[in-house]
Amino acid sequence: MKKRLLLVDDEIEICEFLKSFFEDRDFQVMTAYSGVQALAKVESFNPHVVLLDIQMPEMDGLTALRKIKEKHPKTKVIMVTAVETQDKIEEAMRAGADNYITKPLSLEYLEKDVQEKIDSLAGV
Amino acid sequence: MTASSKDPRNKKFDYQEALRDVARSMVRLRKPDRLLKMITRFIDRQFGLHHTTILVHEPSRKRYVFVNSKGIRRVPVGLVKFDADHPLIRWFLMGRRKMPFGQDFLLLSDVKKMQNKAQFRLAANSRASELTQIQKTMEMLKVELVVPGYFKHDLVGILMLGGKFSGRFFTDQEILFFQTLANDCSMAIKTAEYNNRLTEKNRELEKRLAEIEKLRHKEQRTYYEIIRSLAEEVEAKSPTVFGHVSEVEKLGMMTARELGLDLSGPGKDILSAALLLHDVGKIGIPDQILTKPGQLTDEEWKVMRTHVEKGAKILEPLSDFKKVKEIIMAHHERFDGTGYPKGLKAAEIPIEARVVSVVDSFHAIVSGRCYREGRPIEAAFRELEHCSGTQFDPVVVEAFIRVIRKEIAKGKIDVPAAQS
Numbered sequence: 344m345k346k347r348l349l350l351v352d353d354e355i356e357i358c359e360f361l362k363s364f365f366e367d368r369d370f371q372v373m374t375a376y377s378g379v380q381a382l383a384k385v386e387s388f389n390p391h392v393v394l395l396d397i398q399m400p401e402m403d404g405l406t407a408l409r410k411i412k413e414k415h416p417k418t419k420v421i422m423v424t425a426v427e428t429q430d431k432i433e434e435a436m437r438a439g440a441d442n443y444i445t446k447p448l449s450l451e452y453l454e455k456d457v458q459e460k461i462d463s464l465a466g467v
Numbered sequence: 468m469t470a471s472s473k474d475p476r477n478k479k480f481d482y483q484e485a486l487r488d489v490a491r492s493m494v495r496l497r498k499p500d501r502l503l504k505m506i507t508r509f510i511d512r513q514f515g516l517h518h519t520t521i522l523v524h525e526p527s528r529k530r531y532v533f534v535n536s537k538g539i540r541r542v543p544v545g546l547v548k549f550d551a552d553h554p555l556i557r558w559f560l561m562g563r564r565k566m567p568f569g570q571d572f573l574l575l576s577d578v579k580k581m582q583n584k585a586q587f588r589l590a591a592n593s594r595a596s597e598l599t600q601i602q603k604t605m606e607m608l609k610v611e612l613v614v615p616g617y618f619k620h621d622l623v624g625i626l627m628l629g630g631k632f633s634g635r636f637f638t639d640q641e642i643l644f645f646q647t648l649a650n651d652c653s654m655a656i657k658t659a660e661y662n663n664r665l666t667e668k669n670r671e672l673e674k675r676l677a678e679i680e681k682l683r684h685k686e687q688r689t690y691y692e693i694i695r696s697l698a699e700e701v702e703a704k705s706p707t708v709f710g711h712v713s714e715v716e717k718l719g720m721m722t723a724r725e726l727g728l729d730l731s732g733p734g735k736d737i738l739s740a741a742l743l744l745h746d747v748g749k750i751g752i753p754d755q756i757l758t759k760p761g762q763l764t765d766e767e768w769k770v771m772r773t774h775v776e777k778g779a780k781i782l783e784p785l786s787d788f789k790k791v792k793e794i795i796m797a798h799h800e801r802f803d804g805t806g807y808p809k810g811l812k813a814a815e816i817p818i819e820a821r822v823v824s825v826v827d828s829f830h831a832i833v834s835g836r837c838y839r840e841g842r843p844i845e846a847a848f849r850e851l852e853h854c855s856g857t858q859f860d861p862v863v864v865e866a867f868i869r870v871i872r873k874e875i876a877k878g879k880i881d882v883p884a885a886q887s
Contacts, residue, residue: 354543356541357543360541364607446545447533447546447547448546449547449549450604450607450608451604
């Protein structure tokens with residue numbers, strides 16, 4: 344079974360870069376550019392892990408997080424924040440986020456964290 | 468002739484010229500981020516690489532951030548960082564001389580080769596595991612060549628290059644060019660950082676100076692108020708001259724305007740203060756002399772005349788009032804040079820002091836003094852004209868009489884003499 348990862352960021356360039364990064368690491372990757380798109384992809388793709396940017400137009404990351412966790416409590420969600428949105432981390436963790444990561448990020452740490460989340464799912 | 472210069476691709480490219488271009492741009496561009504953008508674009512176009520990426524040290528955060536990237540495998544700006552303890556950063560932080568094989572760049576092909584060489588493991592000691600991680604990082608980012616940029620001993624930035632579209636290897640000449648470029652950029656970044664710090668420090672200094680200046684001004688203002696009340700006290704000693712100083716100030720300012728003196732800037736305050744405070748030194752004159760009815764003896768006059776220096780002395784601590792002090796010091800000088808304390812002559816006497824002298828004398832004539840009754844205005848004019856050229860500056864006397872006559876005609880003036 345391939346590891347499924349959903350990347351959500353309104354910056355297409357970031358999605359594309361991380362997509363090829365994780366595809367090289369044997370992930371099956373889908374991308375979404377807004378919270379609304381993310382919800383639809385969670386339904387159709389059923390990812391193990393969602394990498395969710397906190398600040399997006401249409402529906403922000405926090406709202407998307409709550410909706411994802413409501414319907415798919417098992418899906419692991421890692422929030423991605425920029426410096427200016429760091430105050431929202433606590434809110435995200437309370438809303439059920441499994442971890443957060445701050446931009447600029449360390450690719451080694453990102454890879455390790457996503458893998459850990461997959462492993463924790465396999466253990467269940 | 469090196470092998471690389473025989474390559475038809477490289478023949479067209481003049482490395483020296485390119486570096487000169489960069490040097491020229493560095494002088495023109497004050498913001499290093501624009502320089503870096505220019506350089507990534509330049510490498511991307513010139514060499515046909517999968518990507519060109521620059522990392523720059525953020526000293527305050529102890530990390531290296533991907534600031535610029537071009538090409539199809541580019542790294543989005545601001546997304547990725549290397550912390551200072553990242554194996555790749557540690558490798559370059561070791562410094563040039565300690566680097567295995569004395570080279571301070573890393574080619575992915577070399578790294579792979581090194582991994583397999585027992586000889587290298589000996590040279591690198593505990594760095595073998597680091598090299599494994601470095602290889603992983605380079606593969607992760609699709610990087611074929613990593614070139615560090617140093618300024619003095621600081622690792623300022625790192626240039627990361629993807630492979631060539633042509634599949635060829637980087638030549639020695641190309642690598643040397645990238646090294647020179649990376650070090651030139653490092654110098655530009657450090658210089659800009661230094662300049663920014665300097666500008667900021669300057670701004671801070673200026674702010675502090677302004678604060679000090681404000682405080683000093685406030686202090687001087689307080690002192691000035693004290694002196695003014697002293698001047699009023701002098702006046703209060705002889706009730707007959709009550710209102711003298713404010714009257715002198717009013718007439719003096721009018722005369723100055725008539726003379727066309729520059730009263731736009733601080734000149735106005737200076738003259739006003741001089742007119743108000745010209746006799747403040749009298750506070751130091753004994754009452755029996757100051758308020759003595761009738762003529763003063765020679766001895767008493769000697770004492771009386773010291774009020775000029777005493778006044779100047781009182782104003783000494785006010786650095787803003789240096790000019791005021793000069794005027795007060797000279798307000799008993801005479802136009803023909805027979806006045807006191809210095810015997811200054813004509814233009815040697817500040818024009819403001821010449822004004823004070825005329826106005827003060829006029830007012831003394833028309834208002835009652837303790838030693839005699841006041842006289843009519845016309846008599847005062849005659850007295851001024853009589854002493855014009857000896858005691859007074861004729862130009863000032865003329866302007867003074869002209870302005871007073873105008874004021875009387877307008878019914879605006881109310882000198883005590885008008886009643887007698």
